[in-house]
Amino acid sequence: MNRKQQIEKRKAEIRALLEGTEAVDLDALEKELRDLDIELQQIEKRQTLAQGIATAANDVGEQRQIPGAENPVKEDPQKEARKVREERGKALKENRSVTVGSSNVVLPKHDSPTINPTFNEVSSLIDRVKPMELKGGESFEQPYQEGYGTGDYTAEGADYADAEPMFNKATIKKTKITAYAEDSEEVQKLPAADYDSVVMDGITVAVRKKLTREILIGDGSTNHLAGIFSAAATAIDAATDLGISAIDATTLDEIIYSYGGDEDVEDVAVLILNKKDLKAFAKLRDADGKKVYDVKNNGNTGTIDGVPYIINSACKALGTATTGQYCMAYGPLSNYTLAIFSDLDVQRSTDYKFKQGMIAHRGSGFFGGNVTAKNGFLRVKKAAAV
Template identity: 25%
Template sequence: MNKRLLEIRARKMEIRKALEGEGKVNLNALQEELKKLDAEHEEIEEREKIAQGIQFDKEPEGVQKRSKPQAAVKKNPYESDEYRSAFMEYVTKGTPIPAEFRDAATTTDAAALIPPTTLNRVIEKVRTYGNILPLVTRTAYKTGLAIPTSNVKPVAKWVAEGATSEKQKKVLGSITFSHFKLRCAVAVTLETENMTLSAFEDIIVNNVAEAMVVALEESIINGTGSGQPTGILADKSQGVTINAAKLDYNTLIKAEAAIPQAYEAGSVWVMSKATFMSFIGMTDSNGQPIARVTAGINGVPSRVLLGRNVELCDYLPAFSTTLNKTDVFAFIYRMKDYVLNSNYSVAMKIYEDNDTDDLVRKSIMIADGKPVDFNSLVMLAGNATA
């Protein structure tokens, strides 16, 4: 170590002992001295650092430098340009995938895996496409895995001094995810015999993402749970159902009152655009509109009812006086309480439609979804009798 650095450290120790002692010291003088010592200390270290850097890359003469062992990097064969090109040839011309790229674990209903490079773009677009899908919780659990859920929460009680409270047993249920096959026939229009790889991948991304989103979002709301994910509205006995003969202000008030306060944050309305416009068009006894539409700086009305955001979709019927008491046309739900489980591994197969002689390209995906909490669910249904 630099000799001067040792002297600086020794002097700092002397100052420290003086400050910790009981004798009278000149604090201002010692403080000024410490500042100077610190500045000098930093300057010496900086000089040494610069000096060492000058010699850092200089190799001693007569010494042979030994190369560092390179870590083996396992490359995904489906990421290669060769496989991406082979996949394009398969989709556009029906050319079989080379044997070295065939995945033995692939289901018999799928002929080729979409390359990860392209699939990542599909997933990125899927997660931002549509209104419903970005709101739910997405997981990648193994199929058959049971997720514990609790339907009883412990309650704290006031007790007298020295007294004890009753022990409470927490009851746990479980949600088990299956593996359903999502088959989306994609209308990939490929009119040219020759196209660039980037142009081909752009077409695949747009078509597959749109087909997947429509199928997934519809199952999130109306899925039966048989051969497909379980939708939020699959079990009408869950949550609260309000039968509405007409759309009025009182209907909104009843729906808002039915939401537990603990589930206020994050719960949103889901309905068709026609139903939303009917709410916006409500009038009082004098024919004056009672709803105010707040427009943003871009002039687009904010879709909000009584301060609650509204998500529009085409998966629910528009309100009508002919809707039965089991026909849900709008609902409030905290969408993060719906879990969509998928590994996002998408395969593609080409087959010929014998009726139309058209080549159909379909994408196949394994997914399942279930609502894990119904406490925030409030449904608006029709009031007509079947």
């Protein structure tokens, strides 16, 4: 029987004695009981602390069973550290993880299996002009009619009035357009995303990007397309060019009614312009603050007051162009012929830089182009401010 039990027993006896005449010091017994409770609580705390220390010591000295071994062995700290370094080096070599500061904490870098595309860089103009396949050809001449003769009065027995139709021809010469790109075998084999396919597709995009610009600005020299803005586009009479200094409420009407012959207003034409000029059309307001033009956007194309437009960055913006520079073109897109003398051939090769593990991609095609209709487009150029 411990001391506490003894005191409790004694208290019971005292309660029995209280009914008698024996004097008992109850206050002293109560104090002794309280002191004893405090001492027991301190003993329990010390026991709990000692047990925690013992558990921690067992964890530090814990032995780990190695698969295939009969007896447990303690972990080799140097071997474990070397293993961590090897894993970290492998991860860094594959560019799959990053190390934070100088600590030993390595955070994995998760790679997406997809590649987000950039903004469109190819005007749809290339898909709207007139294509003509001439596989294996060197050049092409497209005749076009310049106009008709006019009849006249004739006296009896006199010669008839000459009224022969007038013809001309546009020459399209073969040009070669190429694109080349390289990537490493790591790019092809290691990443989750298919970079190699994007590089291959990029060859086609690069060729299309060049062609759609050259349809406008090709200078027509050797191995160059003849663009709409070029003097090599001989089907266009430079005297028909329209000069505009800024976009205002009359600009669109001026363009529409300046194009074509004297007898008709054409209704199938398309306006080719820079995005900044499209913005100028959209922002124009009248004196009441209402929009002057109804601009509807649909990516690279749309309409301005119902007139179709195509954005092409090869056009200079009126706001930044210098006097005399071409900024817009207006006309049926079928009036420009894009000759395809060969298919676009895209190839991959590992031979060129085999030792470096580099993969080469190249693409090439033979094309040509020119305006093939008399005054097929109205060219708008920057005019000096009045």
